[in-house]
Amino acid sequence: MGFVLGTNQYGKAEVRLVHVDRSTPRHVITDVTVTSQLIGDFADTFHTGSNASVIATDTQKNTVYALARTGGVGAIEEFALRMARHFVSPEHPQVTGARQEIEQVSWDRIDTADGPHDHAFVRGGTETRTVVVTKHGETETVISGLTDLVVLKSTGSEFHGFPQVAYTSLVETTDRILATSVSSRWRYVGTDVDWDKAFAGVRATMLDRFASTHSLSLQQTLYTMGTAVLEEHPEIAEIRFSMPNKHHFLVDLSPWGLENPNEVWYAADRPYGLIEATVTRDDVPADEAAWAGIAGFC
Numbered sequence: 001m002g003f004v005l006g007t008n009q010y011g012k013a014e015v016r017l018v019h020v021d022r023s024t025p026r027h028v029i030t031d032v033t034v035t036s037q038l039i040g041d042f043a044d045t046f047h048t049g050s051n052a053s054v055i056a057t058d059t060q061k062n063t064v065y066a067l068a069r070t071g072g073v074g075a076i077e078e079f080a081l082r083m084a085r086h087f088v089s090p091e092h093p094q095v096t097g098a099r100q101e102i103e104q105v106s107w108d109r110i111d112t113a114d115g116p117h118d119h120a121f122v123r124g125g126t127e128t129r130t131v132v133v134t135k136h137g138e139t140e141t142v143i144s145g146l147t148d149l150v151v152l153k154s155t156g157s158e159f160h161g162f163p164q165v166a167y168t169s170l171v172e173t174t175d176r177i178l179a180t181s182v183s184s185r186w187r188y189v190g191t192d193v194d195w196d197k198a199f200a201g202v203r204a205t206m207l208d209r210f211a212s213t214h215s216l217s218l219q220q221t222l223y224t225m226g227t228a229v230l231e232e233h234p235e236i237a238e239i240r241f242s243m244p245n246k247h248h249f250l251v252d253l254s255p256w257g258l259e260n261p262n263e264v265w266y267a268a269d270r271p272y273g274l275i276e277a278t279v280t281r282d283d284v285p286a287d288e289a290a291w292a293g294i295a296g297f298c
């Protein structure tokens with residue numbers, strides 16, 4: 001019986017980095033978690049334990065801190081590309097590819113009586129900005145995203161017309177609360193992108209379409225958000241969503257002789273509907289390899 005070493009990569013997971021840009025008295029905080037992985041000619045260490053080619057995961061961690069010190073962090077897409085380009089370079093011929101994943105949480109400036117504070121911050125919401133950069137030789141792919149963008153509409157959402165099959169009990173509604181926590185990732189066509197501007201634009205478009213779409217299903221809202229992002233961003237090839245339907249149930253107050261005209265709701269945490277879909281341009285080739293290892297999307 002023989003064995004073959006299959007797909008492999010290795011690196012340091014979840015390197016915590018907080019960078020303070022102190023170039024002016026108005027400090028800027030960048031709080032990220034970086035996972036660096038290298039791909040290449042590393043069969044020896046798996047087969048024999050020879051580490052002659054192995055750039056230690058500790059070195060990968062140190063590289064995160066050194067690059068932050070020498071060039072700042074900036075947009076996480078730019079930092080992930082810098083990491084990938086650092087390792088996939090002639091200095092490291094054994095490295096043929098890299099996968100750099102970054103998650104960023106936000107810190108907002110504290111508003112004081114004297115205005116926004118220069119160096120005091122309050123953690124932003126639950127939302128996380130994400131990026132996965134893969135580089136194989138010269139080929140670089142950037143998949144940006146966000147998770148836990150929690151949104152709610154208190155009206156402007158209906159759900160009816162579904163089949164009355166065995167075990168259906170859901171009551172049709174023309175007025176319900178629609179709430180979800182958007183997780184989304186989108187793949188860029190190239191790397192010549194103003195990352196912060198594109199991210200802000202995608203996020204704003206998602207919020208705008210969530211708010212302005214009169215929803216007949218969360219599926220319809222998702223697709224509207226996705227097509228709007230692709231319409232407004234030619235630099236994006238495809239966008240994926242995972243959106244839980246955070247159900248709100250109208251409380252029955254009739255036992256106490258009270259009407260409930262959609263005012264008193266019970267927010268259930270589980271089970272929840274889970275709506276997932278990809279919206280792609282029909283004229284751009286798929287790139288399944290770039291999505292490898294990105295969990296939570298169909």
Ligand SMILES: O=c1[nH]c(=O)c2[nH]c(=O)[nH]c2[nH]1
Nearest residue numbers: 159170216217218219245273
């Ligand atoms: O927007 C919705 N989509 C569904 O598929 C669904 N199913 C369900 O029970 N409620 C809802 N709401």
